[in-house]
Amino acid sequence: MPIELDDFITEVRGFLDAHATRRTGGAGDVQWGVGEDRITYFSTEAPEVEAKAVAVAKAWQRTRYENGFGWLTGPTDFGGRGLTTVHELVYDSLEAEYDVPDTGVLAVVGLGMIGPTILAHGQEKIKQRYLPAMYGGDVIACQLFSEPAAGSDLASVETKAVREGDEWVLNGQKVWTSVAHHAQLGLALCRTDPDRPKHRGITAFLVDLSLPGVDIRPLRQMSGGADFNEVFLTDVHVPDDHRLGEVNDGWRVALTTLMNERATVGGETGGPAGRAVSLPFLRELLRANGRLDDPATRRELASLYAGQAAAEYMNRQALRKLRAGVQPGPEASVSKLLYAQNLTRAAHFAADVVGPKLIADTGEWGTFSWTELLLSTPALRILGGTEEIMKNILAERVLGLPKEPGIDTKSPFRELRRSARSSA
Amino acid sequence: MPIELDDFITEVRGFLDAHATRRTGGAGDVQWGVGEDRITYFSTEAPEVEAKAVAVAKAWQRTRYENGFGWLTGPTDFGGRGLTTVHELVYDSLEAEYDVPDTGVLAVVGLGMIGPTILAHGQEKIKQRYLPAMYGGDVIACQLFSEPAAGSDLASVETKAVREGDEWVLNGQKVWTSVAHHAQLGLALCRTDPDRPKHRGITAFLVDLSLPGVDIRPLRQMSGGADFNEVFLTDVHVPDDHRLGEVNDGWRVALTTLMNERATVGGETGGPAGRAVSLPFLRELLRANGRLDDPATRRELASLYAGQAAAEYMNRQALRKLRAGVQPGPEASVSKLLYAQNLTRAAHFAADVVGPKLIADTGEWGTFSWTELLLSTPALRILGGTEEIMKNILAERVLGLPKEPGIDTKSPFRELRRSARSSA
Amino acid sequence: MSAGDETTVADADSEELLALREAVRDFLAARSDEAAVREVMIGERGYDEKVWSQMAEQLGLQSLVLPEAHGGDDAGFVALSVVLEEMGRALLPAPFFSSVVLAATALVAAGDDEAAGRLLPGIAAGTTLATLAAPGPDGAWHTGEGALAVAASPADGGGLVLDGTAGIVLDGATADEILLVVAAPEGPTLVSVPGDASGLTRTALRTLDPTRRFASLTLAQTPATVIGQPGAAGPVLAQVLDVATAALAAEQVGGARACLETATAYAKDRVQFGRQIGSFQAVKHKLADMLARVQLADAAAREAAAVLDGADPEGDPGVASAVAHIVASEAYMSVAAENIQVHGGIGFTWEHPAHLYFRRAKSSQLLFGGPNAYHERLLARVGI
C-alpha cells in the first residue's frame, strides 16, 4: 500500500478542512418548512442555474485533482494517484462530512463509467489526451449507447460507422443520453458490420462532441425537466485512433462500461430523492399533516422504512465487501430494483399523506413538491436497464435459469432486422 | 319458451316448499362463536362423514330429478327438461333461499363438465346409458385429464390407449382427480398416436371405474385432507363404444369439458370459504379480537372488501349477460384470478388479526380454524389452470398478444418427449 | 334520449348507449384529439370554449343527465357513465365534471326549486359553468374531520356573507357560479356565489394534471345565496359524493382502458431481441394483470351507475359508489404506471401521452381525499 491509511486520512482531512466546510447538524434533524422545497430524482434546473452548477462542479473536481484527490485509483501515468478502492471509499466517506459541490454531472457517467472504459480499451495517446482532462474537471463525457430501436436490446444498435481512410464516418441517432448537453466527449457504439451476428459487428468510438455533424437536442421527460438528450450524428468524421478496442469488438468495450454502471446505480439515497425515504423527513411529513398518530399511516411508514433500512444495510454490506476486495456480482441488480421500488412506494405514500394538496400547488411547503418525485418514479424502473432486464439478469446469471429460447444471437444482424420488421 | 317463467317460478316454489325448508336470518347476521368452526376451501371430512354427505347429495339430486328439476337444460330424450339457461338460473337463485344439501360432489365436475361433454360427443347408446343415471343422482363422474408430467401442458398426456378389436386397453397414471373416490365414471384423455403432433394423437374415453385395473388412491393435500386422487390404469379394457369423439380427436372433446370448467370456477363465494370474504363475518372477527377501531386494520378490511365486492359485481354482471344469452368468453379467467387473490388476501388478513392464536389451537372459536383456509390458498392459484396459464389466456385470447415463440405444436409427440427429456 | 313516467334503466351495452358512446368518441376524436388536448392544457382557461359549446349544441352532453324540468334529458347515470368514460379516455379538458356532475347534482339534491330554476337550465345548455366545493381545513374536500374552512355569517342587509379560503376548487377560476358548503350558524350550508362576487379572489393553481384545473378562492365578506335549507348541506353532500365518485369511477375506467389499449398496441408493435415484446411472458402477464384490474374497475363502475339508476332495488348507491371509487382509483393509478413501463424509455418522455394519463390517474385518486379518506368512507357506508 503506497500510503498508510492513517496518513491518508490525515491528508484528506487537511485538504477538506482547507477547501470546504464541515456539515453541521445530525441526520435526525429536519426543520420542516425550511430550505429548498424540492423532492426529486432528476436534477434539471433552469438552464442558467444548471450551467452555474456545472461550472461549480468542474471547479471542485479541479481542486480535488490539483490536490491529488481527483482520481485516487487511477494510474499515475494519466494523472491518477495509484491508490486502492479502499482509499477511494475512505475519501468518499470523509468528504460526505463536508458541504461540497455535487459533481454527479462529471462523475456518474464520465469518471465512473467512461473513464474506466477508456483506460481499459484506449490507445496510449488517447488515454493521455482525455483521462487527465476528464479527471481534472475539464472534460465531461457521456455515453452514446441507446437508440430508439435499440432499448433493452442494446446490441441492436444501428448507428453506422463506415471507414474512410484514417477516419470513420458516423451516421445515426442516439437517445437517453444524460449530461450530453454539458459534455465534450461521447462514447458511441456503432454498427460496423451488419453481416456479422449482432454482438459481433459493433465498434466503439470516442466522439468529440464539438465535431461538425453532432447535434444534441434535449429530450423533455414527463416530470418536466430535460435530463436526457437525443444525439443525432450526421456524417461525423472520427479519427481511427479514437476507436476503443478492435473493430467489431465494441460489445466487449460496452460491457466494461455497463459493468461500471451497475456499480454506480442503486444504493444512492442522498440528495433531493434521499429525503423521500429518510425517516426524520417522513416523520415530519406525518407530523405536519396530522397523521403521526394514525395507526394506518404508521404501519405503512414502518413497512416502508423497514424495506428502505434493509436496502441500506445491503448496500453497506456490499461496500464492505468491495473494501475487502470482492467485486460486486450480478446480484447488485437487486439493489437497483429495490431503489426503484422504495422511491416509488415513498412517493405514493407521501401522496396518501398530503392528499389533495398534491394535485394543486397551494404553496404549502412539502406538499406539491412531491409531484416531481412521483413523476420521476416511472423512469426509475426503466433507466439503466428495465426492471424486466434486471430480473432476467438475476434469474439467468445468479440463479442459472435457462435463457429464453428463440432469441437469435447467431444470425447476421442484417437478417434479424429484416425479419423483425416483417413480423412486427 | 316451453313454460312461462312465472309458471315455472310457481312450480319451483311448490317443489321447494314441499321438499326443503326455507332459510331464515339475513345475510348480515353473524353469530360469532356459534356453529361449525370451519373456514376452508376444500371439503374433506372424515371418511364416514363424507360418505354420508355423498349419499345425501345423491338423494337430493334424485329428488330434484324425479320432480323435473334434475337437468333443466338437458334434452328430454335423456331425462332433461328441455328448458333454457334462464330457467336454470332462476331455479338456482330460488333454491339458494332454501336449506338443501350441497350437491357439489355430483354437480361441479360430473353434471357441470362431463355431462355436457358426453352430450356433445357421445354415441346415442352411451348417452342413454349414462346421462339419466348421472342427472338422476346415481352416477358420479370425474375427469381423468392431468398426469404427473402433463400439468399445465395438458396436451402432453402419456396414458396409452391401444386398440384390441372392439376394445381399447388403457395404461397410465392420472392425477389431481377430484371426487374420483366417490365416482363411478371417469373421462380419460389417452395418447392413441404418439407419431402425430401432441394435440392430434389424443382420444377420449369414458371409463367405468369399477373395471379391473383401475386403482384409485387418495392424494393428501397440504391442508391435511384428500380432495384429490391419483388414478392408476393398468390394462383397463374399455369398449370402443365408450370412446367420445373420433379416434385422435380427443383434444376437441377435452376443450368442451374445459370450456364448461371455466364457466364453473370463480365467483363461488358461498360455503365455508365464503365466510372468509363475507363482510359481516370479518366485522365480527375484528370485534372479537378488539380490532374494530384500529384504523390500520380497518383500512385493510375496506380494501379487501372493495376488491371482493367488485369481483361479486363482475360475476353478477356475467350472470346477467349469460341470462341474456351471451356466452362467457376467456375474460372469465379474470374471475378465477381474483377469486384466488381475494381468498388468499383474506386468509393473511385474518392471520394478522388473530395473531399467534393462528399458530397454536387455543380452542378459541374463529381463530385456529383459519389455518385450513390459509393452507388451501396455494392450491387456488394452481387448480383448474395455474395463474400463469390464466394470464396467458387473457393476454393471448383477450388482448391478442402473440404466442410465445419456440413452443412446438407441430412435431410428433414422440419426438417432443424425447427432446424435452434430453434437454431437462 | 327518451324518458318517461316509468323508470327505464339503461344498460351500458344497449344499442342506444352504444350509439351514444360512439357519437361521443367520434366527436372527441375529431375535436379533442391529443394535439388539441395539449394545446388546451397549456392555455389559460384550460378548456376549449368552442368544443364545449359543440358538446352542448350538437350532442347535448351537458343536459343528458339533468332533470327534464330544468332543461335536461333525464337519461340516467348509466348514460352519464358512458359519456364520462369516453371523456376520461380522451382526457378531455373541460368543466364537465365540476359543472354537470358536482354542481348540478348538488342543485338537484338540495331540492331548491328557485336555485335549480336559476342555474340548471344554463348548466344544461352549457352556457353557465358552475362548480362545487366543500373545503375542509386543508382546502380540499371536507371529509368529516375538522371544521369547514369557509364561515358564513348574517349580512347586514339580510342574506349571508362568507369569509375564509377554499384552497383547492375544481375549475374554480373559470366557473360562473360557485357552490360552496360553508359553516353557517345552523350547520353546514350550501350556498352559491357568482364568480365575480365582491370580496372573492380567485387564483389559478399549478396542477399535477394540466388537463384538470384548480383554483384557490379567498372570500372576504363575500355575499352568498343560501341553497336549500340552512344547515342542511350534510345529506346533500353525501348524495353528491355518491354520484361524483361513481361518475369519477367511470371516467377513471375510460382512462385506464386507454392505457391498457395503448400498452397492448405497443407490445404488439415494438420489437426487441427480434420479437414483438408482447410475446415475452413478463410483458404478457403485466398486460393480463392490467386487463384484470380494468375489468374489475369497469364492473364496479357499471354497478355503481346501475344502482344509482335504481336497477337493483337491493343495491345501496353509497356502497356501490364507494367500492367503485376505491377499485377504479387504484386500477387507474396502477395501469397508468404500468403503461409507461411497457413503453420503456419513450413512455416517460413529455411527448408521449402516457404521463398525461399518469397525472390524471393520481389527480383523480386524490380528488376527494385519496386512500386515507376513501377506505373509511366505504366502511361508513356499510355501517362499520
Next chain:
Amino acid sequence: MSAGDETTVADADSEELLALREAVRDFLAARSDEAAVREVMIGERGYDEKVWSQMAEQLGLQSLVLPEAHGGDDAGFVALSVVLEEMGRALLPAPFFSSVVLAATALVAAGDDEAAGRLLPGIAAGTTLATLAAPGPDGAWHTGEGALAVAASPADGGGLVLDGTAGIVLDGATADEILLVVAAPEGPTLVSVPGDASGLTRTALRTLDPTRRFASLTLAQTPATVIGQPGAAGPVLAQVLDVATAALAAEQVGGARACLETATAYAKDRVQFGRQIGSFQAVKHKLADMLARVQLADAAAREAAAVLDGADPEGDPGVASAVAHIVASEAYMSVAAENIQVHGGIGFTWEHPAHLYFRRAKSSQLLFGGPNAYHERLLARVGI
C-alpha cells in the same frame, strides 16, 4: 470457537464461520433430513432427543453463544445466526430457540448470577430444556397492550405463587424449566417454574407448524422463583426480543433460501410445453423476485446479528432487529408461497416439503405478534 478479552466481531463469511456452517449443515443432512423431520413432527415430544444430545456433544451448538462463565463459548450472535440459518433451512424440530435463544438470553439479561449459575450450564450442555413466555391477554407474547395473563402474589412461606394461564408457550410441554414474565405487585417480573411444579398443568396444542410445538400452561398457586429484581422484567424482555427477533430472522432467512433453492432447482428440472419451465419469463421473474426478497432479508438479518455483536458502534440493535424481523417475516412468507406456485400441483401435496416451509413461515411471522405488533415495535425502537 475462540473468545478472548478483546471483542472480535465475527463475519458470517469468515473461514471459521463458513466451517461452522458446513459442519451444522452436514450434521443436519445426516441426522435430521426430511424423512427424519417428518418422523419427529408426528411424534409426541416433537424433537429427537438423540439428535439434541449430539448437537450438544459433537458440535457444542447449545453452548455456542452463551457466556463463558456459565459453560458457554461466547461465540457471538453472528455465529448464532449461522447456526440458526442452517436449522431454519433444515426445519430442525428442536427446543433450540426456546431454550438457547429465549430462556438463556433472559437469564443473561436479568443479571441474576444465582439463576444463571443454576440454569445456564445445563442449557449450554443441552441437558436442561428451558423456555420463556411473557403471556399477554391473548396468551401470546405480551406486546405492551393489556395486562400480563399470569399474576404473582406473595406465598405464605415467602417467595411467590402464580395464578393464570400462559396460552401459547413455545416448547412449553417439554421444558424442564419455564421462565415467565408475570404481573407481580412490583411490576412485570421474571420468574422461573420447574416443569413439574405443583399446580402447573401443561397441555400440548395442535399447531400450524408441526415442527414447532406450543403448549398451554395453567398455573394455580404454583410456586415460582424470582429471577433478577421484582418489577424489572421490562428491560429484560426488551433485550430478549431484540435477540430473539434477530435470531428468528436468521432462521427465517435459512428457510426462505431453502425455498428459493428448491424452486430454482425444480424450474430447471421440470419440463412443460417442451421446455424447462425456468425458461418461461413468468417463472424466471418470479424466481428473481424471490431472490431479491431473500437477499434483502439476508442483509437485514446479518446486520442485526452484527450490530448485536457490537460490530457497528452507531448501530442500534433494537432498530436493526426490528427491521430484520419485518423484512425476514415477509420475505419468508412470500417465498414459501411462491415456492408452491412454481411447483404447481405437486407443491401443494402433503408429501412435498413445500408446505412445511409455508407452515413454518407463517408460524414464525406470527410468533411474536405478527404484522400488527412488529410495525409498531420498529417505530417504538426509532422513537416515533
